[in-house]
Amino acid sequence: MARRIPSAVALAVLLAAAAAAIVGSLFVGPTPWEQVTDTIAMKIRLPRACLAFVAGAALGAAGVVFQGLFRNPLADPFVTGVSGGAALGAVAAIVGGLSGTVLGLAPVTLCAFGGSLAAVFIVHRLARVRGRVPVTTLLLAGFAIGSLSSALVSVLLLYHTRNWNEILQWLMGTLSDASWIKVQIAVPFVAVAVAVMARHARALNVMLLGDESARQLGVDVERTRLTLMVAGSVATAAAVSMVGIVGFVGLIVPHVVRLLVGPDHRALLPTTVLAGGTFLVAADIVSRAVFPPAGLPIGAVTALCGAPFFLWLLRRRGLRV
Amino acid sequence: MRALVYATLIGAGALAYTQDDRFEPARTGLIVSVMPSSTDLVYAAGRQGDLVGVTRFCNAPGKAVIGDIVVDSEKILVLRAEFVVGQWSSNARTLEHLQRLGLTVLPTDSNTFEEMAAVLRRLGGDRAADELMARVGAVRPGKPLSVYYESTFEPILVPGPGSYVDHVIRRAGGRNVFADMREPWLEVPWELVLARDPDILLIAHDRIEQVRARPGWNELHGRVYVVSFEDYVLPTPRMVNGLEELAEILRGAPNP
Numbered sequence: 001m002a003r004r005i006p007s008a009v010a011l012a013v014l015l016a017a018a019a020a021a022i023v024g025s026l027f028v029g030p031t032p033w034e035q036v037t038d039t040i041a042m043k044i045r046l047p048r049a050c051l052a053f054v055a056g057a058a059l060g061a062a063g064v065v066f067q068g069l070f071r072n073p074l075a076d077p078f079v080t081g082v083s084g085g086a087a088l089g090a091v092a093a094i095v096g097g098l099s100g101t102v103l104g105l106a107p108v109t110l111c112a113f114g115g116s117l118a119a120v121f122i123v124h125r126l127a128r129v130r131g132r133v134p135v136t137t138l139l140l141a142g143f144a145i146g147s148l149s150s151a152l153v154s155v156l157l158l159y160h161t162r163n164w165n166e167i168l169q170w171l172m173g174t175l176s177d178a179s180w181i182k183v184q185i186a187v188p189f190v191a192v193a194v195a196v197m198a199r200h201a202r203a204l205n206v207m208l209l210g211d212e213s214a215r216q217l218g219v220d221v222e223r224t225r226l227t228l229m230v231a232g233s234v235a236t237a238a239a240v241s242m243v244g245i246v247g248f249v250g251l252i253v254p255h256v257v258r259l260l261v262g263p264d265h266r267a268l269l270p271t272t273v274l275a276g277g278t279f280l281v282a283a284d285i286v287s288r289a290v291f292p293p294a295g296l297p298i299g300a301v302t303a304l305c306g307a308p309f310f311l312w313l314l315r316r317r318g319l320r321v
Numbered sequence: 322m323r324a325l326v327y328a329t330l331i332g333a334g335a336l337a338y339t340q341d342d343r344f345e346p347a348r349t350g351l352i353v354s355v356m357p358s359s360t361d362l363v364y365a366a367g368r369q370g371d372l373v374g375v376t377r378f379c380n381a382p383g384k385a386v387i388g389d390i391v392v393d394s395e396k397i398l399v400l401r402a403e404f405v406v407g408q409w410s411s412n413a414r415t416l417e418h419l420q421r422l423g424l425t426v427l428p429t430d431s432n433t434f435e436e437m438a439a440v441l442r443r444l445g446g447d448r449a450a451d452e453l454m455a456r457v458g459a460v461r462p463g464k465p466l467s468v469y470y471e472s473t474f475e476p477i478l479v480p481g482p483g484s485y486v487d488h489v490i491r492r493a494g495g496r497n498v499f500a501d502m503r504e505p506w507l508e509v510p511w512e513l514v515l516a517r518d519p520d521i522l523l524i525a526h527d528r529i530e531q532v533r534a535r536p537g538w539n540e541l542h543g544r545v546y547v548v549s550f551e552d553y554v555l556p557t558p559r560m561v562n563g564l565e566e567l568a569e570i571l572r573g574a575p576n577p
Contacts, residue, residue, distance in 0.1 A: 030509070031516040040512045043536035099528065106531070158390075166475045176510060177475055179536065294476065294508035 005260050007267035014274035018053065021281040025049040028285050030293035048178040051186065052284045052298070053277035055239035056249050058190040060257075060276020062232040062239075063250030064269055065197050068204045069228055070135050077236040077250035080142040080229060081119035084149030086240040089115020090170050091153050095160045104181035108170065112241035119145050120233040124226075132222060138229075173246035173299030175284055182242045189238035194273060196231040200224055201265035208263070248302040249276050252310045259313055279306070348445035352427070353387055353397050354379060355407040355415050359429040361557040362437075363406055366446025373400045391415075394422055406444070408556075431556050433488050434564075441558070449558065456561045462494025463571020469498045469519035469543070472554065474528040476508040486553050489560060493567040495521065511535055519543045521570060525550045544574060 026045050027033065036045075062077035070079065078084070089111035098107035123145050127138040157167060169176070197204075203224045207214045211221050236250070253276045254268070261267045283302045287295035295301075353374035354360040360379040363372050374387040374397060387396050392415055397405070405424045407416050416426045427444060431437040434457045438450040468490045472478040480486035481502035490497045498519040499509065515537045522545045524532055529547050532538070552563035 030513050035516040036512075037515065037537070037540070039537035039540055040515055044510075044512045044515075099530070101531075101534075163473070165473060165478060169476050174476070176477075176508075288510075293502075293513055294510055 004262045007261050007271060010257075010261050010267075010271050011274065014271060014278060018274055018278040018281070021278050021285065022046075022049045022053060025052075025281055025285050028288050030288070043180070044178075047180045047183055048175050048284065049281050050183045051178040051242060052175055052280040054183060054186050054190055055243045055246065055277075056253075056280025057273045057277035058186070058193070058235040058239040059246065059250035060253045060272040060279075061190075061194050061197055061269060062236045063254040063276070064257075064265065064272045065204065065228050065232040066250075067254055068208060068265060069225060069232070070139060071208060072135075072139070073255070074251075075139075076247075077232065077239075078146065078245075078247070079139060080233055081123045081145035081149065082116040082233050082236045083240055083245050084146035084153075085119025085122075086112040086116035086237060087153050087171060087245060088149040089113070089118075090241070090244070091156050091167055094163050094167050094170070095156050103185065104179075105185060106177075109182070109241050112170075112244075113237050115149075116237035116240055117233065119149065120229070120237075124229065133225060169297060170244040172297030173244040173302075175243055175298050176294065178243075186238045186242050190235050193231040193235035193238070194269070196227060197235075198266075198269055200228055200231075201269050204228065204265045205263075243298065246280070246299045246302055248299070248306050249280055252306050253279055256310060256313060350403040351401055352404045352406055353392075353400060353402040353424075354381075355387075355392055355405060355412045355419075356429070358555045358557050359406040359408065361555070361559070362429050362440060362446075363444060365449045365558045366441050366444035367449065368444055368446065373402055392419075394418060397424070398422065429556065432483065432485060434492070434561070437556060437558065437560075453558050453561060457492070457564065460492065460561075460564055460568045461572065462492070463568050464494060464574060464576065466495050466520035466571055466574055467498040467517070467543075468493075468495040468521045468523065468567070468571075469514060469517075470523045470525060470553065471532070472506075472525055472550070474526050474531060477511060477514070478506060479509050481505050481507050485556060485560065489553060489564050489567060492564055493571055495567065495571050511537075515540065521567075521574060522546070523548045523553070523567070525553055544570075546570060 025048070026041055029036070029045060031040060059077050066075040066077060066079055067073060090108045093107045093111035098111070100107065102110055123138065123141045124133065127133050127141040129137060157164070203219045206217050206219050207221065207224065214221050254272050257272045257275050258268055261271050280298065280302065283305055284298055286305060287298060287301040350371065351373045352363060352368065352371050354363060354372065355376060357376065357379045360372070360375050360381050363369060372381065372384060375381040375384045376392065377386050377389040385400060387393055397419065403425060404427050405416060405419045406427045406429050408430045409416060409428050410430050420426050429440050431440050434453065438454050441450040441453065470480055470486050470490070472480070479499050480497060481499050481504045482497070483505035487497045487500065498517050518541055520543045522541070522543045524545065524547050548563065548566065552559055552566065
């Protein structure tokens with residue numbers, strides 16, 4: 001078994017990396033540095049980096065929680081149908097041509113948020129069997145609602161030819177219209193959700209032993225599962241509605257961090273929050289540096305950068321879930 | 322990736338042009354259209370009487386609909402069409418398929434007003450071609466100011482060199498603020514627009530309010546105009562409206 005990094009060391013290193021990535025991203029872009037005005041640095045690049053960090057942190061945290069909750073290494077923040085619902089909401093808003101803003105947010109963002117929460121609610125109601133929500137039915141219901149949503153999105157795309165680019169951009173994840181308002185709105189949701197997850201980190205550890213053992217050890221399994229599911233979904237919904245569907249972060253970052261600091265959720269959760277945020281900021285830097293001027297969709301970059309690194313780590317250290 | 326797609330399309334378009342020269346103008350024979358702008362060109366050439374099938378997106382009241390993005394080739398054969406109009410740059414797969422079924426392709430791709438006039442002549446619209454070139458020739462170019470053309474709000478899609486809009490801007494006397502880019506159409510981040518601070522900003526979509534809300538909007542010095550998408554991008558004779566409008570804007574604008 002490979003040696004683990006003490007979580008304090010990991011946290012310190014990641015904090016430094018996060019700060020470096022956010023500051024570093026100020027210097028990366030299509031405009032030569034001499035021409036970068038205060039506006040470009042402070043109102044375009046900095047909110048972009050901060051939004052990337054918040055979204056990456058939220059997706060990482062949600063990934064940790066869902067993988068633990070479902071005891072399934074393939075679980076990611078999207079298993080409960082969040083992404084499908086968000087996509088359907090966003091695409092419906094784009095196709096419907098909704099305009100105007102609420103609280104400074106575009107209709108696309110609001111509809112994505114509403115769609116994602118609606119999807120989670122439906123999945124949870126569908127999965128309930130005699131007052132309990134078994135893990136398997138929850139996963140299957142989430143998968144079914146996700147598939148249904150993406151089918152509906154395809155149909156909408158087929159019958160609507162204007163704004164295709166906008167839809168595709170959203171579906172692949174984009175940071176191009178990041179703003180301070182988006183950061184301000186996303187942060188409270190993500191912060192509260194992560195705080196709730198952190199409070200239940202010990203219960204999540206116990207639940208890894210199985211529902212029966214957890215019950216015998218005094219954990220209210222149904223309640224904890226519902227709370228964590230809501231927290232994970234809210235964090236994911238906040239991220240996805242702001243930046244679109246960025247895959248991979250929520251699936252792979254928790255595994256990478258687990259390999260490095262171990263499976264104890266009390267260490268795993270905060271480290272993944274930092275690692276997920278830093279990873280997304282770094283991915284955005286790569287995107288803009290390698291594919292100027294507009295950069296690749298962030299979701300494509302996360303997969304392109306993350307997959308080889310993860311495979312390398314997997315081969316070197318062996319995966320334990 | 323996008324560059325690759327564009328390159329392929331332009332390559333296909335160029336290939337089509339070399340093939341075309343063999344065809345005599347097709348002044349008679351039934352036509353189907355697989356592209357809205359091609360439909361408009363058929364009307365402009367005065368051949369709507371021979372047009373028997375159009376797409377769902379075409380503006381051609383009373384014509385049979387043969388499909389949307391995908392067309393129904395059986396229906397086209399039942400309509401006894403001999404010719405199909407479309408753009409190699411947009412409909413290559415459909416056009417090749419119909420070619421194999423025995424139809425003759427009349428491509429409407431063009432990148433300059435001269436090429437558009439040639440397309441009209443090929444369709445039998447000599448008078449329309451003459452009128453087009455007369456209007457183009459009568460345009461007095463304006464001041465050589467930098468012009469920014471925003472095609473869509475999100476992503477911000479702008480014309481680079483080789484696009485029709487770039488041609489219109491140059492014909493009107495201006496210079497495209499993204500003339501140094503490598504692709505005919507490309508996405509740009511908003512910060513690049515801020516850094517280049519164009520003299521004239523043409524917004525060709527209906528989300529001007531959201532454009533005004535972008536960070537740093539107030540620091541731009543250029544004049545802003547909301548223009549019609551159809552007058553600048555769709556390769557139909559309507560584009561001469563865009564040329565005339567932009568030349569007038571450039572003539573009236575103050576020196577930078």
